[in-house]
Amino acid sequence: MVRPRAPWAADPGMSRGRALPEAPSPTRTDFQRDRDRVLHSSAFRRLRHKTQVFVYHEGDHYRTRLTHTLEVAQIARSIARALGLDEDLAETIALAHDLGHAPFGHAGERALDARMREHGGFDHNAQSLRVLTRLERRYADFDGLNLTFETLEGVAKHNGPLVGASPSMTEVAERAGVPLGGHATAEAQAAAIADDIAYDAHDVDDGLRANLFALDELCDDPFLADILAEVDARHPGLDEDRRGPEVVRRVITRLVENAIAEGARRIDAADPQSVEDVRSAGEATIAFSSEMAEAERGVKRLLNARMYRHARVDRVMDDAAGIVTDLFDRYFADPSALPPEWEREGRATGHARAVADFIAGMTDRYALMEHRRLFDATPELR
Known part of the structure; x- marks a missing residue:
């Protein structure tokens, strides 16, 4: 079922606006304009060569x-459409949510955070906001992309209210005018739960493809076991190349349908009349049911044990973290090793933060190339 536009949906015509006011577009809403700016950004293009779980040269089929x-x-668009939300805002936040990821995924993030501990720390959500408000420099009139408040709020609150957030996130959110308390729009919440759904389903797919675990090992998790039994009952004797993807797409379907149903239940119970009612609600508006939330945590536990902590993945990620640490230490000790524009950036924003910004913007392969330029030996990451 597709709901008509809801009164609690974010309305681009009622946006809180941009830091620097701009004339409206005659052909696009403000949220559509935000989406297009994200898609055309340099940071978005660099995502092509940034690690999800497997580094880029391990195979063309991995995420x-x-x-x-x-x-x-x-x-995110599917969930937003079903609940009468603004699809364009949900899509925009989803497209922007990972722009601040360092090379080599969470291993690179942990390495940068360790080196930045005395300088405000590093986390990719805060870095995404830095990219959107400062580091993208494509426009004559402003730094960043000058996006609407609603998009910036949605990226900042990707994991919920910012109470207890890291110092780096607190600083950049306050500078962007995003309050720390309260929820973001329902569209932002749709993007956030879509992130969890994509992680769960597609990491199962990539883990199977990489032979980190066998398909029948999914039976160790009750939720996945039930789905595998459903596939086997409907398609007895199905070959493994099709059996795995059948499981993955059913994982997506069940999680999406549950998020829509639970979102509709919470909306009906709370009866919000505006986007401000969603922001001030005592709980998330878009969420899994309690039973599905526990099932989803079970999938994450299985992936954590069988994939993220697999010896093969650990070995590569340890080497990758070492590359990021080496680069930070060299640039921090010797600013002349940085490109001239980043030396200048360090004088404006602080040397450590400029080094972190430079490294965070690297793709995996550029980080490897820089390491080979600056050091005698570079790990192969295999």
């Missing part, structure tokens, strides 16, 4: 940050 982001955007 990258770019393909993950596109999958999140598709799921």
Whole structure:
């Protein structure tokens, strides 16, 4: 069922606006304009060569940050459409949510955070906001992309209210005018739950493809076991190349349908009359049911044990973290090793933060190239 536009949906005609006011577009809403700016950004293109779980040269069929982001955007639009939300805002937040990821995924993020501990820390959500408000420099009139408040709020609150957020997130959110308390729009919440759905389903797919675990090992998780039994009952004797994808698409379907049903239940119970009612609600408006939330945590536990902590993945990610650490230490100790524009950036924003910004913007392969330029030996990451 597709609901008509809801009174609690974000309305581009009622946006809180941009930091620098601009004349409206005659052909696009403000949220559509935000989406287009994200899609045309340099940071978005770099996602193609940034790690999701497997580094880029391990195979062409594994997810990258770019393909993950596109999958999140598709799921976010589906949820938004079903609940009468603004699809364009949900899509925009989904497209922008990972722009601040460092090379080599969470291993690169942890390495940068360790080196930035005395300088405000590093986390990719805060870095995404820095990209959108400062680091993209494509326009004559402003730094960043000058996006609407609603998009910036949605990216900042990708994981919920910012109470207890890292110092780096607190600083950049306050500078962007995003309050720390309260929820973001329902569209932002749709993008956030879409991120979880995409992670769960597609990491199962990539883990199977990489032979980190066998399909029948999914039976160790009750939710996945039930889905596998459903596939086997409907398609007895199905070959493994099709059996795995059948499981994955059913995982997506069940999670999406549950998020829509639970979102509709919470909306009906709370009866919000405006987007401000969603922001001030005591709980998330778009969420899994309690039973599905526990099932989804079970999938994450299985992936954590069988994939993210697999010896093969750990070995590569340890080497990758070492590359990021080496680069930070060299640039921090020797600013002349940085490109001239980043040396100048360090004088304006602080040397450590400029180094972190420079490294965070690297693709995996550029980080490897820089490491080979600056050091005698570079790990192969295999």
